[in-house]
Structures are given as structure tokens and as C-alpha cells.
Amino acid sequence: MLALVREKYSGPIDVRFGPPLAAEHLASEDGITVHHDTLRRWMLAAGLWSRARKRSPHRTRRERKAHFGELVQLDGSFHLWYEARAPRGCLMNLVDDATGRTLARLGAEETIWAAAEVLRRWIETYGVPLALYTDWKNVYVREPNAEEQATGTVPLTQFGRMCAALGIQIIAASSPQAKGRVERNHGTHQDRLVKKLRRLGIADATAANAFLETTYLPEHNTRFAQAPASAEDFHRRTPSRVALDRAFQLEETRVLSNDWVIRYDTRYFQVARQSHQAPAKSTVLVRENAAGAIEIRYREHLMRWREIPAPPPKPTPAAVAARPPARTGVPARRRPSGDHPWARGYDERQQRAIALGRGE
Structure with a gap:
């Protein structure tokens, strides 16, 4: 028997079986019945068991509850x-x-x-x-x-x-x-x-x-x-x-957007427009079970919905500022440069008008 214990149930301290567990497996796997106290003495004598009981700090234990299911x-x-x-x-x-x-x-x-x-x-x-x-x-x-x-x-x-x-x-x-x-x-x-x-x-x-x-x-x-x-x-x-299916669900409240869309985690749901039920900006209840099935309710009324792709991200203020101005149908007015003939003629006329005003 000890040879069997040494072969199957012995080893390093974190691997070997203690006498009670070894006795269980000797009975269930090998058809050998022996009391675990007897097996402990034999294993100690053969050097197959040496672990001393660990003594933990003394604590006053709370009394057990008296009834099954109380706690x-x-x-x-x-x-x-x-x-x-x-x-x-x-x-x-x-x-x-x-x-x-x-x-x-x-x-x-x-x-x-x-x-x-x-x-x-x-x-x-x-x-x-x-x-x-x-x-x-x-x-x-x-x-x-x-x-x-x-x-x-x-x-x-x-x-x-x-x-x-x-x-x-x-x-x-x-x-x-x-x-x-x-x-x-x-x-x-x-x-x-x-x-x-x-x-x-x-x-x-x-x-x-x-x-x-x-x-x-x-x-x-x-x-x-x-x-x-x-x-x-x-x-x-x-x-x-x-009743258990209903109890064991996640529940979150969400607000319907103006276009009847709600976001749940990273997903978006388009709720069917049902005018006799939830108007836009109403609060709805989203439930999810362990299998991931989703239901959306408004005042206990089940709402129809479909999942839609996430909307494109909104541009950041920096991206908006860096964007070139939009082109329109009316071309922008261009001012001539200073050496343009039109600009030079205009300047000469202005100078003559000033001279006449001074009586020169």
C-alpha cells in the first residue's frame, strides 16, 4: 500500500496528497480501504508525510446562523x-x-x-x-x-x-x-x-x-x-x-434623442417611431440578459428597434479652424496691387484733387 501511495499520491509539499485525501483515492481508485488516521501514522513512519498543522492567530468566531438559507x-x-x-x-x-x-x-x-x-x-x-x-x-x-x-x-x-x-x-x-x-x-x-x-x-x-x-x-x-x-x-x-430570467438582467435608463436613437455602451439603437408610446426625449429602460439579448421598454411597453452604425465623429475645434473657407457662387472682390495702372491713375487723380482743394 505504501508503495502505491509513494507512486501515485506522494511528491513535493504542494503536490502530495494528505492522508485523508490519499485514503479517499485509495478507496475509489485502487479498492483499498484504510482509515485516514491509520494511513497518517504509516505515512509519517515511512517519511511520506511530515507537514505540521499551521497554527493561525486565535480569533473569536462568529456563531453560525441557526437556519439553512438564513445567510x-x-x-x-x-x-x-x-x-x-x-x-x-x-x-x-x-x-x-x-x-x-x-x-x-x-x-x-x-x-x-x-x-x-x-x-x-x-x-x-x-x-x-x-x-x-x-x-x-x-x-x-x-x-x-x-x-x-x-x-x-x-x-x-x-x-x-x-x-x-x-x-x-x-x-x-x-x-x-x-x-x-x-x-x-x-x-x-x-x-x-x-x-x-x-x-x-x-x-x-x-x-x-x-x-x-x-x-x-x-x-x-x-x-x-x-x-x-x-x-x-x-x-x-x-x-x-x-421571473428568474427577468431578475437576472442588466438594467440601464437612456433618453431617446430627437431622431429616436439611443446609445448603449458603444452600440446605437434606432427605436421604431411609435407615436402612441414614447415621444422623443423620453426615458426608456434597456435590459440585457446573460446571453447579450437586448430589450427596450417604455413604461413596460416593449419597443421595436434595430441596431445602426455609430455616427461619424464630430470634428474637433482645431480641425474646424484649420478647414479652408467654403467657396460660394459669387467670386470674391480682388483689390489691384499698388503698381497696377488702374491703381496708379486713381492715385494721380487723388493728388490733383487735393492740390486743387488747397488752391495750388
Whole structure:
């Protein structure tokens, strides 16, 4: 058995399997059942395991919430999940505070759509939680602008607006330690998940997420999740697919120009003229879903539109000043030069007139 451990599960400190993980793979891959404590003693004696437990500074832990769905922690973990096989990725991780139950998805970045995707999967699986515990990244929360400060309006990011539409409160943690459960969960995944992905040769998010959904997360939750202090589930009923589609959209307001054109990001949309609906200079709502589909509404009326090319850029003041004057149909008057015969004759007449006036 130890020869098998040395061959398949040993190596440098950042590569080797710990006794619990090695025991799992001995059972699942090699058909050998051994308790991880027993395997630890054998590995220590054989020099295959020597890592001492790292002792972190003592902190008073916040008590877990009593109910499943009362508070769910959300965070992204950037890591070399595929080691040298692919670039760094981001694991979007949801952890229930009461039970430690986990749902996660691998992607490239911690974006609005990455957060929305993992939250939607949680809702479709368990229902709508009461609150999310996040950090202060601008994906989740933001500072109020001057108008919001003056009116006392709560500032919302796009993700915050999605949560508000579903009745989910966002609570921003004061420090990484405050959301310690999801942070410790990251550490577990950075050890166990990385090694399992290596064993399977997985090097892309599609294959990794299929493995997470079908194998890794069910095994992880069976092993690490615990029963809540209270049996009452605080999740609310999962909304319909149509309601979720509507909630998980970007929303921006725009003003119709005089020619019924709006600009959205770098795109221009010509709205069909519908006199019984939005007049020019009206404010319309632009919605965009995760697939990039656009809809434009005025007072909940769906507007027809088509995308048009961007208008040519306006000339700068310097370019306007340097532009030659426009030619007209009337030729400009030209004054003769001083030595022109016409000009010389005119000057002589002027001099004679002056002399006569003086009586010379």
C-alpha cells in the first residue's frame, strides 16, 4: 500500500496528497480501504508525510446562523486551479453559514454574470436565501453618489439590484476574517479540488464545472456539511423561470434623442417611431440578459428597434479652424496691387484733387 501511495499520491509539499485525501483515492481508485488516521501514522513512519498543522492567530468566531438559507456567504477565489495546464481562474463559491453546504462554479473572473450564475444555480437548487454575505468589491456594493447622498437612496450595483428584485439582502463583511467560512472553504478547494482536477487531467472550465456538479460537490457536501441548529429552512420558494430570467438582467435608463436613437455602451439603437408610446426625449429602460439579448421598454411597453452604425465623429475645434473657407457662387472682390495702372491713375487723380482743394 505504501508503495502505491509513494507512486501515485506522494511528491513535493504542494503536490502530495494528505492522508485523508490519499485514503479517499485509495478507496475509489485502487479498492483499498484504510482509515485516514491509520494511513497518517504509516505515512509519517515511512517519511511520506511530515507537514505540521499551521497554527493561525486565535480569533473569536462568529456563531453560525441557526437556519439553512438564513445567510449564504459568496466570494470568488483566484487560483491556479489547473496548475500549469491552463491560466489562473476564479472559483465563485457559495457557502451556507448554518450548514457549510457549498455550491461553486469555475470561470475566468469575478464578474456580475459569474456571481449571477452561481446565485441562480443556488436558487434553482435550494430556493431564495434571506441574505448574502459578501466583501466590498464593486460587483456587490458601491458608495453612494452625490444625488443618492442628498436623497438618502441606497446605492445598488447591477448585482445588488438583481438581489433586491428577489428580496435578498446584501451584507458587506468588514474584513476577510469576518467571512471566515467561505475563506476556509477556499483553502479546502485549493487543496482537494486542484489535486482531483490534476488526476483527471482537466484543464478547462466546462469540464471542471461538469466534474464539480456531478462528483466533487456532492462528495464534498456529504463529507463536510453539517445539520443546522434549527430544522426550519429559511429559503423561500424558487421563482418561476420567467421571473428568474427577468431578475437576472442588466438594467440601464437612456433618453431617446430627437431622431429616436439611443446609445448603449458603444452600440446605437434606432427605436421604431411609435407615436402612441414614447415621444422623443423620453426615458426608456434597456435590459440585457446573460446571453447579450437586448430589450427596450417604455413604461413596460416593449419597443421595436434595430441596431445602426455609430455616427461619424464630430470634428474637433482645431480641425474646424484649420478647414479652408467654403467657396460660394459669387467670386470674391480682388483689390489691384499698388503698381497696377488702374491703381496708379486713381492715385494721380487723388493728388490733383487735393492740390486743387488747397488752391495750388
